[in-house]
Amino acid sequence: MDDDTAGTTAPAHPVLDLSAEELLTTTRSVRRRLDLDRPVDPALLRRCIEIATQAPSGRHQQDWHFVVVTEPSVRARLADLWRAGIGRGDSPMSDEQLRRAHVRPGSMEKVWDGLRHLSENLHRVPVLVIPCIEGRTDGLGADRQASRWGSLFPAVWSFMLAARLHGLGTVLTTGTMAVERDVAALLGIPHESVMQAGLIPVAHTVGTDFRPAPRIPVDEVVHRDRW
Ligand SMILES: Cc1cc2nc3c(=O)[nH]c(=O)nc-3n(C[C@H](O)[C@H](O)[C@H](O)COP(=O)(O)O)c2cc1C
Numbered sequence: 001m002d003d004d005t006a007g008t009t010a011p012a013h014p015v016l017d018l019s020a021e022e023l024l025t026t027t028r029s030v031r032r033r034l035d036l037d038r039p040v041d042p043a044l045l046r047r048c049i050e051i052a053t054q055a056p057s058g059r060h061q062q063d064w065h066f067v068v069v070t071e072p073s074v075r076a077r078l079a080d081l082w083r084a085g086i087g088r089g090d091s092p093m094s095d096e097q098l099r100r101a102h103v104r105p106g107s108m109e110k111v112w113d114g115l116r117h118l119s120e121n122l123h124r125v126p127v128l129v130i131p132c133i134e135g136r137t138d139g140l141g142a143d144r145q146a147s148r149w150g151s152l153f154p155a156v157w158s159f160m161l162a163a164r165l166h167g168l169g170t171v172l173t174t175g176t177m178a179v180e181r182d183v184a185a186l187l188g189i190p191h192e193s194v195m196q197a198g199l200i201p202v203a204h205t206v207g208t209d210f211r212p213a214p215r216i217p218v219d220e221v222v223h224r225d226r227w
Pocket of ligand 1: 027028029030111114115118171172173174175176213
Protein backbone atom coordinates (compact mmCIF):
# COMPACT_ATOMS: atom_id res chain seq x y z
CA MET A 1 0.00 0.00 0.00
CA ASP A 2 1.21 3.51 -0.83
CA ASP A 3 2.33 5.16 2.44
CA ASP A 4 0.75 8.47 1.38
CA THR A 5 -2.70 6.99 1.15
CA ALA A 6 -2.53 4.55 4.06
CA GLY A 7 -5.38 5.17 6.45
CA THR A 8 -7.16 7.77 4.28
CA THR A 9 -10.66 6.43 4.82
CA ALA A 10 -13.56 8.89 4.73
CA PRO A 11 -14.08 10.56 8.13
CA ALA A 12 -16.83 8.93 10.18
CA HIS A 13 -18.44 12.33 10.61
CA PRO A 14 -18.36 14.61 7.57
CA VAL A 15 -16.83 18.01 8.13
CA LEU A 16 -17.75 21.32 6.49
CA ASP A 17 -15.54 22.56 3.69
CA LEU A 18 -14.05 25.50 5.59
CA SER A 19 -10.52 26.87 5.59
CA ALA A 20 -8.90 27.29 9.02
CA GLU A 21 -9.41 31.08 8.76
CA GLU A 22 -13.06 30.64 7.80
CA LEU A 23 -13.58 28.32 10.76
CA LEU A 24 -11.94 30.78 13.14
CA THR A 25 -13.86 33.81 11.84
CA THR A 26 -17.32 32.27 11.41
CA THR A 27 -17.79 30.30 14.62
CA ARG A 28 -20.65 32.42 15.94
CA SER A 29 -22.76 32.35 19.07
CA VAL A 30 -25.74 30.46 17.66
CA ARG A 31 -29.11 30.85 19.34
CA ARG A 32 -31.83 31.38 16.73
CA ARG A 33 -30.38 28.93 14.23
CA LEU A 34 -30.12 25.89 16.50
CA ASP A 35 -32.12 23.03 14.94
CA LEU A 36 -34.36 22.00 17.84
CA ASP A 37 -35.83 19.00 16.04
CA ARG A 38 -32.72 17.20 14.82
CA PRO A 39 -30.98 14.84 17.23
CA VAL A 40 -27.20 14.96 17.65
CA ASP A 41 -25.31 11.68 17.25
CA PRO A 42 -23.62 10.95 20.62
CA ALA A 43 -20.53 9.70 18.75
CA LEU A 44 -20.24 13.06 16.98
CA LEU A 45 -20.41 14.91 20.26
CA ARG A 46 -17.81 12.58 21.71
CA ARG A 47 -15.52 13.32 18.74
CA CYS A 48 -15.83 17.08 19.32
CA ILE A 49 -14.86 16.61 22.98
CA GLU A 50 -11.98 14.35 21.93
CA ILE A 51 -10.71 17.16 19.68
CA ALA A 52 -11.14 19.63 22.55
CA THR A 53 -8.88 17.56 24.79
CA GLN A 54 -5.97 18.42 22.48
CA ALA A 55 -6.07 21.95 23.93
CA PRO A 56 -3.30 23.00 26.31
CA SER A 57 -3.79 23.01 30.08
CA GLY A 58 -1.65 24.40 32.89
CA ARG A 59 1.02 21.91 33.95
CA HIS A 60 -0.62 19.50 31.52
CA GLN A 61 -3.08 18.51 34.21
CA GLN A 62 -5.92 17.79 31.78
CA ASP A 63 -8.44 18.08 34.57
CA TRP A 64 -11.31 19.42 32.50
CA HIS A 65 -14.64 17.57 32.38
CA PHE A 66 -17.65 17.87 30.09
CA VAL A 67 -21.06 16.93 31.48
CA VAL A 68 -23.26 16.09 28.49
CA VAL A 69 -26.99 16.29 29.18
CA THR A 70 -29.42 14.82 26.66
CA GLU A 71 -32.13 13.23 28.84
CA PRO A 72 -35.27 15.36 28.19
CA SER A 73 -36.48 15.59 31.81
CA VAL A 74 -33.00 16.61 33.03
CA ARG A 75 -32.70 19.15 30.21
CA ALA A 76 -36.04 20.63 31.25
CA ARG A 77 -34.93 21.03 34.87
CA LEU A 78 -31.59 22.44 33.78
CA ALA A 79 -33.33 24.93 31.49
CA ASP A 80 -35.52 26.07 34.42
CA LEU A 81 -32.40 26.65 36.53
CA TRP A 82 -30.75 28.52 33.64
CA ARG A 83 -33.76 30.84 33.34
CA ALA A 84 -33.70 31.46 37.08
CA GLY A 85 -29.99 32.28 37.05
CA ILE A 86 -29.60 34.29 33.87
CA GLY A 87 -28.67 37.90 34.43
CA ARG A 88 -28.68 37.57 38.21
CA GLY A 89 -24.93 37.97 38.61
CA ASP A 90 -24.39 40.60 35.90
CA SER A 91 -22.67 43.84 36.85
CA PRO A 92 -23.71 47.09 35.10
CA MET A 93 -21.73 47.98 31.96
CA SER A 94 -19.54 51.09 31.79
CA ASP A 95 -20.04 53.69 29.01
CA GLU A 96 -16.99 52.28 27.23
CA GLN A 97 -18.28 48.70 27.47
CA LEU A 98 -21.64 49.85 26.13
CA ARG A 99 -19.93 51.64 23.22
CA ARG A 100 -18.12 48.45 22.28
CA ALA A 101 -21.21 46.27 22.68
CA HIS A 102 -23.12 48.55 20.30
CA VAL A 103 -20.29 48.62 17.75
CA ARG A 104 -22.89 48.31 15.02
CA PRO A 105 -26.40 49.80 15.43
CA GLY A 106 -28.79 47.03 16.45
CA SER A 107 -26.07 44.50 17.30
CA MET A 108 -26.93 44.41 21.03
CA GLU A 109 -30.67 44.27 20.28
CA LYS A 110 -29.89 41.17 18.18
CA VAL A 111 -28.13 39.60 21.18
CA TRP A 112 -31.14 40.31 23.47
CA ASP A 113 -33.51 38.93 20.85
CA GLY A 114 -31.38 35.76 20.54
CA LEU A 115 -31.19 35.46 24.32
CA ARG A 116 -34.99 35.67 24.59
CA HIS A 117 -35.37 32.99 21.93
CA LEU A 118 -32.85 30.73 23.67
CA SER A 119 -34.53 31.25 27.02
CA GLU A 120 -37.90 30.23 25.59
CA ASN A 121 -36.46 27.14 23.88
CA LEU A 122 -33.50 25.95 25.94
CA HIS A 123 -35.29 22.78 27.11
CA ARG A 124 -35.75 21.86 23.42
CA VAL A 125 -32.04 22.09 22.52
CA PRO A 126 -30.96 18.43 22.07
CA VAL A 127 -27.68 18.66 23.99
CA LEU A 128 -26.62 20.85 26.92
CA VAL A 129 -22.93 20.67 27.79
CA ILE A 130 -21.51 21.89 31.10
CA PRO A 131 -17.72 22.32 30.95
CA CYS A 132 -16.08 21.87 34.35
CA ILE A 133 -12.61 21.93 35.86
CA GLU A 134 -11.25 20.28 38.99
CA GLY A 135 -10.17 22.69 41.71
CA ARG A 136 -12.13 25.70 42.89
CA THR A 137 -10.69 29.21 42.75
CA ASP A 138 -13.24 31.00 44.96
CA GLY A 139 -11.41 33.86 46.67
CA LEU A 140 -8.01 33.12 45.12
CA GLY A 141 -5.73 35.67 43.41
CA ALA A 142 -5.41 36.45 39.72
CA ASP A 143 -2.45 34.08 39.24
CA ARG A 144 -4.41 31.04 40.40
CA GLN A 145 -7.56 32.21 38.63
CA ALA A 146 -5.67 32.63 35.36
CA SER A 147 -4.11 29.19 35.42
CA ARG A 148 -7.36 27.44 36.40
CA TRP A 149 -9.73 29.19 33.97
CA GLY A 150 -6.95 29.25 31.37
CA SER A 151 -6.73 25.48 31.65
CA LEU A 152 -10.37 25.13 30.69
CA PHE A 153 -11.30 27.79 28.14
CA PRO A 154 -8.88 26.74 25.37
CA ALA A 155 -10.58 23.32 25.48
CA VAL A 156 -14.03 24.94 25.60
CA TRP A 157 -13.28 27.05 22.52
CA SER A 158 -11.73 24.05 20.72
CA PHE A 159 -14.94 22.16 21.45
CA MET A 160 -16.99 24.98 19.94
CA LEU A 161 -14.74 25.15 16.87
CA ALA A 162 -14.90 21.36 16.42
CA ALA A 163 -18.68 21.52 16.72
CA ARG A 164 -18.87 24.21 14.01
CA LEU A 165 -16.58 22.15 11.76
CA HIS A 166 -19.05 19.27 12.08
CA GLY A 167 -22.16 21.35 11.39
CA LEU A 168 -23.14 21.95 15.01
CA GLY A 169 -23.90 25.34 16.56
CA THR A 170 -23.01 26.40 20.09
CA VAL A 171 -23.19 29.43 22.36
CA LEU A 172 -21.18 29.78 25.53
CA THR A 173 -23.44 30.98 28.35
CA THR A 174 -22.08 31.88 31.75
CA GLY A 175 -25.22 33.63 32.94
CA THR A 176 -26.18 30.61 35.03
CA MET A 177 -23.14 30.61 37.24
CA ALA A 178 -25.37 32.28 39.83
CA VAL A 179 -27.12 28.92 40.20
CA GLU A 180 -23.97 26.78 40.03
CA ARG A 181 -24.80 24.98 43.27
CA ASP A 182 -28.28 24.04 42.09
CA VAL A 183 -26.85 22.73 38.79
CA ALA A 184 -24.27 20.73 40.76
CA ALA A 185 -27.01 19.18 42.91
CA LEU A 186 -29.12 18.34 39.85
CA LEU A 187 -26.26 16.68 37.97
CA GLY A 188 -24.28 15.21 40.87
CA ILE A 189 -21.24 17.44 40.22
CA PRO A 190 -19.06 17.61 43.38
CA HIS A 191 -19.34 21.37 43.92
CA GLU A 192 -16.72 21.50 46.67
CA SER A 193 -13.96 20.31 44.32
CA VAL A 194 -15.20 20.98 40.78
CA MET A 195 -16.03 24.33 39.15
CA GLN A 196 -18.49 24.72 36.32
CA ALA A 197 -17.76 27.29 33.64
CA GLY A 198 -21.24 27.79 32.23
CA LEU A 199 -23.58 25.93 29.92
CA ILE A 200 -23.24 25.36 26.18
CA PRO A 201 -26.37 24.50 24.18
CA VAL A 202 -25.44 22.30 21.19
CA ALA A 203 -27.51 21.43 18.10
CA HIS A 204 -27.16 21.09 14.37
CA THR A 205 -27.46 24.50 12.76
CA VAL A 206 -30.20 25.56 10.37
CA GLY A 207 -27.97 26.09 7.33
CA THR A 208 -24.22 26.14 7.71
CA ASP A 209 -23.39 29.57 6.29
CA PHE A 210 -22.17 31.99 8.97
CA ARG A 211 -20.28 35.23 8.46
CA PRO A 212 -17.60 37.10 10.39
CA ALA A 213 -19.22 39.42 12.97
CA PRO A 214 -18.69 43.19 13.20
CA ARG A 215 -15.96 43.89 15.72
CA ILE A 216 -14.21 47.01 16.94
CA PRO A 217 -11.20 47.95 14.78
CA VAL A 218 -8.18 45.81 15.63
CA ASP A 219 -6.02 48.93 16.16
CA GLU A 220 -8.18 49.76 19.21
CA VAL A 221 -6.97 46.59 20.90
CA VAL A 222 -3.36 46.31 19.74
CA HIS A 223 -0.72 48.03 21.89
CA ARG A 224 2.76 48.18 20.39
CA ASP A 225 5.68 47.94 22.81
CA ARG A 226 3.63 49.62 25.59
CA TRP A 227 -0.03 50.30 26.55
C1 LIG B 1 -17.61 34.61 28.68
C2 LIG B 1 -18.87 34.63 27.87
C3 LIG B 1 -20.09 34.56 28.50
C4 LIG B 1 -21.28 34.56 27.77
N1 LIG B 1 -22.48 34.41 28.42
C5 LIG B 1 -23.61 34.36 27.70
C6 LIG B 1 -24.86 34.11 28.34
O1 LIG B 1 -24.94 33.96 29.55
N2 LIG B 1 -25.97 34.02 27.57
C7 LIG B 1 -25.91 34.13 26.20
O2 LIG B 1 -26.94 34.01 25.54
N3 LIG B 1 -24.74 34.39 25.57
C8 LIG B 1 -23.60 34.47 26.28
N4 LIG B 1 -22.41 34.67 25.65
C9 LIG B 1 -22.38 34.87 24.22
C10 LIG B 1 -22.20 36.34 23.87
O3 LIG B 1 -23.37 37.04 24.16
C11 LIG B 1 -21.84 36.37 22.40
O4 LIG B 1 -20.46 36.14 22.31
C12 LIG B 1 -22.21 37.61 21.70
O5 LIG B 1 -23.57 37.45 21.46
C13 LIG B 1 -21.44 37.82 20.40
O6 LIG B 1 -21.69 36.77 19.53
P1 LIG B 1 -20.78 36.58 18.24
O7 LIG B 1 -19.44 36.14 18.70
O8 LIG B 1 -21.47 35.52 17.41
O9 LIG B 1 -20.72 37.91 17.58
C14 LIG B 1 -21.22 34.66 26.36
C15 LIG B 1 -19.98 34.72 25.71
C16 LIG B 1 -18.81 34.68 26.44
C17 LIG B 1 -17.49 34.73 25.72
